[in-house]
Amino acid sequence: IKPFWVSEEKWRAWSMLITIILLSLGSVYVSVLINKWFQVFYDALQNKDYLVFKQQLWRFSYLAFIGIVIGIYKIYLTQQLQMHWRSWMTEKFIGKWLRHKTYYHTEQKQLVDNPDQRIAEDLNVLTQHTLSLTLGLLSSLVTLFSFISILWHISGPLSFTFNQHVFTLPGYMVWFALLYAVLGSLLIGWIGNPLVKLDFNKERFEANFRFGLIRIRENNDAIALYHGENRENNS
Incomplete structure (x- = not known):
């Protein structure tokens, strides 16, 4: 970079x-x-x-x-x-x-x-x-x-009682929004982490597949001469 x-x-x-x-x-x-x-x-x-x-x-x-x-x-x-x-x-x-x-x-x-x-x-x-x-x-x-x-x-503030004590949380919507963002990010990371390897394998398999198709184009004379269509299809 x-x-x-x-x-x-x-x-x-x-x-x-x-x-x-x-x-x-x-x-x-x-x-x-x-x-x-x-x-x-x-x-x-x-x-x-x-x-x-x-x-x-x-x-x-x-x-x-x-x-x-x-x-x-x-x-x-x-x-x-x-x-x-x-x-x-x-x-x-x-x-x-x-x-x-x-x-x-x-x-x-x-x-x-x-x-x-x-x-x-x-x-x-x-x-x-x-x-x-x-x-x-x-x-x-x-x-x-x-x-x-x-x-x-x-x-504004949010007041609630817990164990006979009154607590006040100023700007409660800000804290809820931050908590939601953090939990969402952790969940996305947990779900998306296994996808990294899958995406890498997907790119590799697609590249191998394209290389095989290009090889058929480059060797079309030999494949046609020896009737190698079935072999190429099975490979």
Whole structure:
């Protein structure tokens, strides 16, 4: 991961990444403004205030427009950065694979299975998931700290009695939300952990299958000459 971000492409890559981060922060800010808009809008409906109601409709229209523009441009820049990163890594790995007959020694010693699949697909998965997970984590943390004060304000304290003692839990909805998030994350990790090995085996089997089909295309003359269709089908 690191070589790309310190390579000759670092200035372009970092400028795109910083722009994406700023767009993510802007998207969260728009979400906070829309959250506040809901309160004013429904208060206007409850109070039958037509002037405020009309103003809030116009306000929502430009907030929604700004949010859509930010979201589209963020997706565009993220995909551009991912494609640029993948292209750079693919070029470097193909160069290493072909240098000093590495492709020959790897195949003869069976050091790595399906290196072509790893270069073609695994680099795509690496770049795509690295960006999505990193930017998703950043956006989630900013959203958490942005909305936690709002949730704390509207939830208020919760009082309950236990063993003849009265306890007060301030901002109880915040604590319930955090508990829900932690338990959900642990449950997802427990369920998803076995899937890592299954996904690895799935990729390996699919790569072997594609290699077998390509081998039939490359050796079509010999297979047709010796009537080896049944043997190839059984293999």
